[in-house]
Amino acid sequence: MSQTILEVSSLTMDFGGVRALNNLDLDVRKGEIVALIGPNGAGKTTFFNCLTGLYVPTKGDIFLHRPDTGKKISLKGLKPNKVTEHGLARTFQNIRLFSMMTVLENVMIGRHCRTKAFIAGALLRTRKTREEEERIIETSHAILEKVGLSRYENDFAMNLPYGAQRRLEIARALATEPILLLLDEPAAGMNPQETIELVSLIQEIATDGQSILLIEHDMKLVMSLSDRIFVMDYGKKIAQGTPSEIRSNPAVIKAYLGEEIDA
Numbered sequence: 001m002s003q004t005i006l007e008v009s010s011l012t013m014d015f016g017g018v019r020a021l022n023n024l025d026l027d028v029r030k031g032e033i034v035a036l037i038g039p040n041g042a043g044k045t046t047f048f049n050c051l052t053g054l055y056v057p058t059k060g061d062i063f064l065h066r067p068d069t070g071k072k073i074s075l076k077g078l079k080p081n082k083v084t085e086h087g088l089a090r091t092f093q094n095i096r097l098f099s100m101m102t103v104l105e106n107v108m109i110g111r112h113c114r115t116k117a118f119i120a121g122a123l124l125r126t127r128k129t130r131e132e133e134e135r136i137i138e139t140s141h142a143i144l145e146k147v148g149l150s151r152y153e154n155d156f157a158m159n160l161p162y163g164a165q166r167r168l169e170i171a172r173a174l175a176t177e178p179i180l181l182l183l184d185e186p187a188a189g190m191n192p193q194e195t196i197e198l199v200s201l202i203q204e205i206a207t208d209g210q211s212i213l214l215i216e217h218d219m220k221l222v223m224s225l226s227d228r229i230f231v232m233d234y235g236k237k238i239a240q241g242t243p244s245e246i247r248s249n250p251a252v253i254k255a256y257l258g259e260e261i262d263a
């Protein structure tokens, strides 16, 4: 079995009297595509927000095991930029791009967290800074090519078709070289053709060994992409397993009233 890279235990998040996450355990292994599903309000986005430093969980632990250094890093309570530096990158349910910047610039921004260009160097335009900038541009071109957005490189992000904006968010997250890529409802608002293209993009990214944790309501997508699925309801984990195990799990069928898991 491959190595665990994300280990979450007993994660709990209270908002006043609302317990949005209740003792949640979850793990992701290297190279896996794992889906987190559950009815509206189950706590999925809250879970992502705890992982990425937007919320500080009330209780529990979040550890990232870095396969390159062998280090175990506690992410709990770290600021979002630190979490990204350690190797977690995400996209959002509602697209958050720099709309007045070009497609290429949006990816370059993601890239900057992996480079050493200091402000003084940037101001003085030293040779080292210029070389680094060229490397950033080169890598950003390659990432855009991978996600099929090369032809839009010089367009403003806001002028992209909807499906392409979602791909750009993925490109920007990939630019940070994540150990784990978090996708929050990547297919939301997409038409069937865009969804098909998204599935092949995610598969392609995973083929390169990228570990992915995704939240998604589109059960067809979840069942066809995932190695394992975690199911939440009212902040609690109610099931985990392979797509076929989840499809026939009585607690899951009950939570979904038997409808949406027919995919």
Ligand SMILES: Nc1ncnc2c1ncn2[C@@H]1O[C@H](COP(=O)(O)OP(=O)(O)OP(=O)(O)O)[C@@H](O)[C@H]1O
Residues within 6 Å of the ligand: 015, 018, 019, 020, 038, 039, 040, 041, 042, 043, 044, 045, 046, 047
């Ligand atoms: N900042 C907040 N303050 C107070 N309550 C919150 C906050 N964020 C989430 N909640 C509550 O926590 C619960 C879980 O919400 P969350 O958005 O995480 O669910 P979800 O599974 O992502 O839902 P959806 O599928 O609709 O996006 C809900 O009851 C929600 O109202």
